[in-house]
Amino acid sequence: AAGTHYLAGGAEKPLQRSVERIEIAGEPTVEHVVLESEWGPVMPQKAPAGQAYVLRWVAHDLAGTNFRLMRMETAANVDEAVxxxxxxxxxxxxxxxxxxxxxxxxxxxGAMPKRVGGEDMARPQDWSDGRSRWEGYLTASEQPHIIDPADGRLWTANARMVGGDALKLLGNGGYDLGARAQQIRDGLRAQDKLDEAGLHAIQLDHRALFLQHWRQLLLERVLTPDFVAANGLADYRAEVEKSADAARPDEVGYLLVRSFRLQALKSLFAPLAGLLEANGLKLADLPMVPETPGWALIQAARPDTLPASFKSWPELLQRAVLDSRKELVDKYGSLTAATWGADNPTRVRHPLSAAVPALSGWLDQASQGMAGDSHMPRVHNHGHGQSERMVVSPGHEERGILVIPGGQSGHPMSPFYRGDHAAWLAAEPLPFLPGETTHRLVLRP
Structure with missing residues (x-):
């Protein structure tokens, strides 16, 4: 029966109903009805008529909620840790x-389920006949791993680490674009012998390698002499030519290329975004990175994939230039004022400062335009950035580096509240190990 039963193993079973009561001071109690299947709770998301979605989640199993992590503290080597x-x-x-x-x-x-059946686990599965299911969890030998690679280097940058059968085991949990990982990889491979200073330098690498094909697209195909002359874009082109090689805070060209890319992709995927929004979703809900299909569509320039609001691919790209330029000029007053640093300041704020703005100058850390962006080793993108820069070799901690925003104290009146922030802003290395003790705080009963 719809809404009360479900199919599992070819048989009809009743959904288990429970009521969660939420007591709210001074207001009526809210009752939330939860329907449970053997796989997990029924979700509120929209589904085709007569159907519903159930959430199968590792965290609902005992295998996903244990204290095994604590045993990592006593692992003697990488084999035990794996x-x-x-x-x-x-x-x-x-x-x-x-x-x-x-x-x-x-x-x-973490616990990784052993998936059986189903060609694409990124899509909702029909588990009613038992052919698609989870069959326990992967063992240590089954879980993908890389131990002692031949070149002695490993990197992740939140990107995909494996392909083929190993990727089928893991699935797609929303990997980052591989540009940052590639830049880190190349930085590691460029050094025959790695040391703390060299690795710290890689953390600070803010070269805009990822945007160079977009910069080339602008200079070679979009900013034609006629288009530049007709729209007064000589200063725009000059900035793109001279200052788009790195995400430096004082550069205009980097922000121009970056904004052009985002506007071009926004225009390209606007029809799809509109369709998703009409169904209560958004483009970010899709397990894809717009860069890959977007760049492929622009390079192919097929008439049948051009959004209907544009007459040609050159028009789409030129409109992206004009719209992104106008947005920056409106925001900063002039093109020369539209630097990457103005657009990308640090925002290390105390939780209370948003509620009590008058205290923000006392509570918040100093702010300045920062180098770095997404898709490069030195991540800093509109308040999101490196929470620490740490380089340490086990057994050689005395040579290690640790730099954090803010300071060691959480009390605004402490001299250590902002103690390390200046070094973090200036990209200066600080020692990993503590220095000599200068103060002691004793807690007495």
Missing amino acids: QLAAGAGVPAQNLMLADASGRIAWTVI
């Missing part, structure tokens, strides 16, 4: 390992 990682009760994520002998490894930490 064994312990499989089945640890944490959300699945990249795990990078190194031990004092110089061995390194990558794996996924």
Whole structure:
């Protein structure tokens, strides 16, 4: 019966109904009805008529909620750590390992389900006949891992680490675009012998390698002499030519190329975004990175894939230039004032400052335009950035580097509240190990 039963193993079973009561001070109690199947709760998302979605989630199983992570503290080497990682009760994520002998490894930490049946686990599955299902969890030997790669280098940058059968085991949890990982990889491989200073330099790399094909597109195909002359874009083209090689805070050209790319992709995917929004979704809900299909569509320039609101592909790209330029000039007053630093300041704010703005100058850390962006090693994108820069070799902690925004104290009146922030802003290395003790705080009963 619709809404009360479901099919499992070819048989009809009743949904289990429970009521969650939420008590609210001074207001009526809210009752939330939860329907449960053997796989998990029925979700409120829209579904085709007569159907519903059920959430199958690792966190609902005992295998996904345990304290196995604590045993990592006593792992003697990377082999032991890789064994312990499989089945640890944490959300699945990249795990990078190194031990004092110089061995390194990558794996996924967390319980990973063993999926059976179903060609595409990124889509809703029909589990009613039992052919598609989870059959327990992957063992340590089954969980993908890389131990002691031949070139002695590993990197992740939240990107996809494996392909083929290993990728089928993991699925797509929303990998980052591979540009940042590639730049880190190339930085690692460019050094025959790695040390702390060299690795710290890679963390600070803000060269705009990812945007160079968009810059080339602008200069070679979009900013034609006639288009530039007709729209007064000589200053625009000059900035793109001279200052788009890196995400430096004082550069205009980088922001111009970046804004052009975002506007071009927005225009290109506007029909799809509109369709999704009409169904209560958004483009970001799709498990894809717009860059890859977007760039392929622009390069192919097929008339049948051009959004209906444009007469030609050159018009779409030229409109992206004009619209993104207008937005920046409206925001900053002039093109020369539209620097990347003006658009990308630090925002290290105390939780209370938003509620009490008058205290923000006392509570918040100093702000300035920052180098870096997404898709490059030095991540800093409109308030989102590196939470710390750490380089340390096991057994050689005295040579390590640790730089954090803010300071060691959480009290605004402490001299250590902002102690390390200036070094973080200036990209200066600080020692990983603590120095001599200058103060002691004793807690007495």
